Structures are given as structure tokens and as C-alpha cells.
Amino acid sequence: MFFLSIASAFSCLVLACSGAVIDTRDTVITSDTFFYGQSPPVYPTPPMPGVGPWSAAYNKAKALVAQMTLEEQANITVGYASTSVCSGVTGSVPRLGWDGLCLSDAGNGLRSTELVNGWPSGIHVGASWNKDLAYSRALQMGGEFKTKGVHVALGPVVGPLGRVAVSGRNWEGISNDPYLCGQLAYETVRGIQEAGVITSVKHFIGNEQETNRSPSKNVSAVSANIDDKAIHELYLWPFQDAVHAGAGCVMCSYNRVNNSYSCQNSKMQNGLLKAELGFEGFIVTDWGAQHAGIAGAEAGLDLVMPSSATWGVSGGNLTIAVNNGSLAESRVTDMATRIIAAWYQMGQDEGFPDADLGMSEAYTTPKKVVNGRKAASKPVLLNGALEGHVLVKNVNNALPLKKPQLLSVFGYDAVAPPTMDVPFTGGSSSWIMGYEAYPNIPNGYTSFGIADQVARNGTIISGGGSGANAPAYISAPFDALQNQIYEDDTSLYWDFVSANPAVDSSSDACLVFINAFATEGLDRVGLHGELSSFEYDFSDSLVLNVAANCSNTIVIIHNAGLRLVDQWIDHPNVTALIFAHLPGQDSGRALVQLLYGVQSPSGKLPYTVAKNESDINVYMQSLPEGQYALFPQSDYSEGVYIDYRDFDAKNITPRYEFGFGLTYTTFEYSNLAISLLPNASTSFLPPTSAVLEGGVSSLWDVLVKVSATVTNTGTVAAAEVAQLYVGIPNGPVKQLRGFSKVDIPLGASVTVSFELTRRDLSEWDVVLQSWVLQQATYNIWVGASSRILPLAGTVVIG
Structure with a gap:
């Protein structure tokens, strides 16, 4: 792994980025101060792995890209104006039959067109706590995108995570809790992509406020200064689930992360997303979020929307950079391969509808009206x-x-x-x-x-x-x-x-x-x-x-x-x-x-619903002031302690706690059972294993199984969301690590089961740069909310 001097991040706003490449593989990381407020560059960009479920799509993409000229490869990495109302379209290669991609908003349903449904928003999905419903919504919603000829659905949203209580985009996201958000994002990615549409999971990363989200005049975008532990345990967590589900695209955000713009942040894109998580797809900018030229490409960016001044019309400046030796041709080839592989992966090479019909601009010109709505959507919508x-x-x-x-x-x-x-x-x-x-x-x-x-x-x-x-x-x-x-x-x-x-x-x-x-x-x-x-x-x-x-x-x-x-x-x-x-x-x-x-x-x-604004750890957005007026900083000094984690740590009584909700009946919890699987590896570090989609494969190994009985003791049949929380030693008091929504007839009992993976029970160790298990006793609770937990037990690891 190679690092480039952090000072160069401020000089890479043009085509090429000069400066000596420094090999710091022997650098000793002693604490989070190595990362906080500065983003150590990581080069080169890992090429698309093309393994496992992606191997066939990768081989097809590799073969098609091999037939393209350098100019054609560069051409598909930038956006173009279009007669459609797609939010953006890529370049195309007509001579090879590749017509490009239509990308459109949003994570809650297709906008800017007629004859589609208005689906529940992300926050509503989060409040359902229903994995099956999240999948069904995604499958039906994805079908509408496909029927209209949209290749890439710009969603789901897992960032913002809800750090800033008043953030204008929290409603687009699923939950303030990374586990709940990640589980439902996993099902959303799975559903949309099974419908044949690429998901663009957004906004990567630290896009937690709207104030100063983008640069204006002489003021830079806000820098989300996040320590490495908080990035992994909070903000990266749901992206990891989405990648594990096979997401074909990730959208980088407007803001800076540790003083490097997200879409040119090599630590975030090369280091975390493509190397650590084994991401197979392509990275696209949020609209207008490109603030660098060749430096962005070297940092892992693959596609710019809706156009690119620095990469040039048809990506011509990328071609120039390759020809003058300032950008490796293999990087451009990898960019094109990732984009086209996602197209193959979703089966869009055969029989995919024409966006120029479904998304044509239309009340001004004759068009074919395409109805995206299906009868099967009705019960899912309701x-x-x-x-x-x-x-x-x-x-x-x-x-x-x-x-x-x-x-x-x-x-x-x-x-x-x-x-x-x-x-x-x-x-x-x-x-x-x-x-x-x-x-x-x-x-x-x-x-x-x-x-x-x-x-x-x-x-x-x-x-x-x-x-x-x-x-x-x-x-x-x-x-x-x-x-x-x-x-x-x-x-x-x-x-x-x-x-x-x-x-x-x-x-x-x-x-x-x-x-x-x-x-x-x-x-x-x-x-x-x-x-x-x-x-x-x-x-x-x-x-x-x-x-x-x-x-x-x-x-x-x-x-x-x-x-x-x-x-x-x-x-x-x-x-x-x-x-x-x-x-x-x-x-x-x-x-x-x-x-x-x-x-x-x-x-x-x-x-969590607080009683007072003063009870909320991060209530208001950060505003530039004093020496930071031109380079606004938002210090995530609270680390992992947002929402209920902070309420628990400070013993603050909320008005209504995370996970709380009433029904028209009552439930009783009993028969907690906890078992450590006999062959589970509880070694301190994850066993050496391949990096697949979502990271080191052994992180997904199940170590502990938990079950409990929930009985409907009230007067009507209803559904209950049983929740499991884990107390990881030296961390927050409790963290959600399982939930199950079950329909329970009046007077009946249902057994709910949970599986805890190595990842669920680990914490991120900054020095070791790895997920690690504590050799200790873990507390486990099961109940109806983060504060109503009638069942408690322990499991010993190590």
C-alpha cells in the first residue's frame, strides 16, 4: 500500500497531481490521531477483483472493453446531456452495441416521470423493522425503474446516518443505527438488483449535514473529521452490508472527509471501499461533486455526473493524461470495466427497455407512454x-x-x-x-x-x-x-x-x-x-x-x-x-x-426521541467560524456515541427510546437461550481468509446463536419486533445486533432466533487495523426496545 503526502490533496484540483510517492507501509499506527482530521492517501486503485458472483460479468466486461479504443473507454466515464429526463446518462460506444447507462433518482421511487408509484421513504422503511417488506418494496420499486429503462437507481441512502439531528436528508436514510440501517439496506440492494437494476448506494461518506455540504465562492465544503473507529463501527457499517449484498455502484458525497473531498479521497475509495470491502462495482460522483481531475481517477473515482469539466468532453483529458504518462492506462480500463461489468451483472445486456421511451422528456414531443406500475405493487405499497x-x-x-x-x-x-x-x-x-x-x-x-x-x-x-x-x-x-x-x-x-x-x-x-x-x-x-x-x-x-x-x-x-x-x-x-x-x-x-x-x-x-434539544449529543450542524471560515470543520469528537449509545452512556432518559413502539396488544418474553457454536473460531483476530464482497469472508461466520419465546398476552393478533442487543466490552453499553419481526396470533407463542457473526461481536482496532474479538464475557439482552429488555444473559468468548 502506498501513501501520498496529505499536502498534495490541496493541489490536485487540476488534471495531474505531482509529488513524490512515499512508501509508508512500515508506518506504526498508534492511535486514531493518525487518521482524525487528515486522510492518508492510499494508492494505487485496486483493480476490479471479478471473483465469485461477479466472475462471469467481469469476463464479459473485460472482453468488451478490450475491443474499445482508449478514447471509447474514457468516453463512458463521464456524463452527457440527454433528451431523456434521466438524472444523468453516460457516454456510449455505438459501434460495439453499448448504448450507455441511464441513472435516475431516487431511493424512494422513480421521480421526474409519470405512471410510477410513490413509495414509502427510507425512514419509513426503517420504522417498519421488516426485512421481508424491505426486500419486497425494493423488488417492486426496482421493477418500475427497469420498465422505464433506468439502468441505475440512485439509492438506497445509508448516509446520512442521522448524526446531526436536524439534518435535512435524514428522512432519506433508514435509521440512526448502523445495524438496522445495514440490514434493511442489504435487503433493498438485493431486491432492486434482482429486478435487474443497479443500485447506487449513497452518500459515501460522512454526508451528515447539508450546511456547507458543497464549496461556495472561496469556502470549501465542510470536512467531516471522523476517527477510524467511528468510521468502521458507524458510518462504513451499512455500506459494508450493501457491498456484501452485491451493490453495483456507490455514490461518493459532496463533503470532505478528514480534509479530503470524498470523490477524490483515496483512503475512502481505494483503501476502504475497494480494498478493505472488496467492492466490485463502480464509484460515481454525486451530481457536481467532482473537485479534482486526474487525482480523482487515481483515488478510485470511476464515473462523473452529470458532466466533467476536468475530465473533459468525452473524457478527452483522461486520454491526454494517459498519452502524456500522468495517468496509467490500466486505471481507465478498470473504470470502464467496472461500469460495464455492473451492466452485465444485472442482465442489462439482453432485452433491457429503452430509456428514451420510458424517460423521454415529454409533454413537449410525441412519445410512447410507458406504464411502470404493476398490480403486484399494490399490497406492498399498502x-x-x-x-x-x-x-x-x-x-x-x-x-x-x-x-x-x-x-x-x-x-x-x-x-x-x-x-x-x-x-x-x-x-x-x-x-x-x-x-x-x-x-x-x-x-x-x-x-x-x-x-x-x-x-x-x-x-x-x-x-x-x-x-x-x-x-x-x-x-x-x-x-x-x-x-x-x-x-x-x-x-x-x-x-x-x-x-x-x-x-x-x-x-x-x-x-x-x-x-x-x-x-x-x-x-x-x-x-x-x-x-x-x-x-x-x-x-x-x-x-x-x-x-x-x-x-x-x-x-x-x-x-x-x-x-x-x-x-x-x-x-x-x-x-x-x-x-x-x-x-x-x-x-x-x-x-x-x-x-x-x-x-x-x-x-x-x-x-431516539429526546425530551429536550439539550439531550441530543449532536443537535445542530457545524458552521464555519474563525480560522475555519474558509475551510469549515465538523469534528466528530463524539466518536461512536450518537443516538441511543449516547443516551445510555450518559444515563439520559429519552421521551421515547430507540426501538420503541406500541401495538393494540401486549407481549411477554421468556426462555432466553444462548449458545456458542462448538466449532466457532473465537481467535482474537479474524482467521486469514479471502476478501470478498463486504470484506474478509470470515467476518460473516456465525459464532453465537440466541433464541427466545414471545407470547401474545393481549386481546388481538399483532406483529412484534423482538430486538437483540449486545454489550461489547469496552464499547457502548449496548448495540443492536439482531431483530426479528413476527406475526403472533392471540394467545400464541413464537420462537425468535438470532445469529451473531464475528463482525457483530467485534470492535475495530485502529492499531491492528482489524476487527477483533474481546476475550471476555459479553452481555446479551432481548426485548421490545433498547430500554425494555426483560431477558438478559451472557456468553463467554475465548
């Missing part, structure tokens, strides 16, 4: 919407509703937006459910957010920006309620506008619908995509005003990320609360089934 709702308060069985005589509905979030705008305007437009047409309404919001982050023009089914999707329709809560009210012969009162509405005190129940919107980037008046705070005066006042006059006030929040509720949660008349997250287009239909007990809630929180 179940996906259902299972991401989390019931966290339900006093005296306020829910489910039982044919109320008078039902009152309040709040701007209860109804559909006043328009369904044209679902795309071409190019890279951010279409967000029609709200963009109403930027001038008093107290309204633009498509990129306002100060109080309240979307007052109607219910939200996703957040904003490139992660938003294009629903075929929106089932708003009020629309779905009216169907139920007809069946029950209920009288209905509503007020969607007033902050202090008139309330009929004879109402059997009052439903209050509020939301918390978030988005990437900046809005039109310079406000940041992050939530400005957790103080939502308009929404909180609405809840309190209704509760003052209604003894059975039930609150539903469509929240794009964390939302604090302590302004009103202890009010005696607030009897129930549902975090409804971002359910996709079947939002209202799913909610009404839950409100009326057709289905029992089964979601659990994929994050």
Missing part, C-alpha cells in the same frame, strides 16, 4: 405504508376508534395538496408533490423549505429534493377517513386552516394532523435544508389549542426526521400519538386502517 407508522402513546385505549358519533379533524396535514403539478419539468428538477407551485402563499413553503419547516399546503408523503418521488395519486388522511365515516354513520367536523379552531366539546375524538418537513440543499432565500430547530410554534399551538377543548385528542405527525413533542405530550387530553413518518402514496388508506383497528400498529422508532 403494507409498506402501514408498517412504518409508530404508535408511542395510547392512554386508556384511545385507539383504535370504535365508531365515534362525532369526529373532529384539524390540521393542515390532513388533506392532499391543492394541486398535483406536472410530475416533471425535465433535467434535474426537484418535483415535490405540487408544493413548488405555491411559493408565495403566506406562511407557505417552497420546495426547499422554510424557517419553521412546516409544510402547510397539505399532507406530506416524502421529504424534498432529489429524494422526492412522483406518486400516481395521494391518499390523504381526510379522504380515507370519509370512506370509513360513511360506513360507521359518523358525523364529521373539520378545520384545516385555523391555529386556534373552534372545537365541539362533545366530539368523541379529535384528530390533529401536523407535519415536519425537511429537504436537501438550500432554499430560494438562502435558508439551509436542515430543520432550523425543533420549535414548531404553529403546530404545537394547534395541538394545545385543540387539547384544551377536547378530552380525547389524538395527534398524527408526518415527520421527515426526528420531531420533539414535549411541548404537549404530557397534556392530560392528549391521549394518543402516532409518528406517521413518510408513508408514500397510500398514506391515508394505511393510517385509517390503523386508527380503526383493521390493522394493529407494528412500527418501532428507528431513532
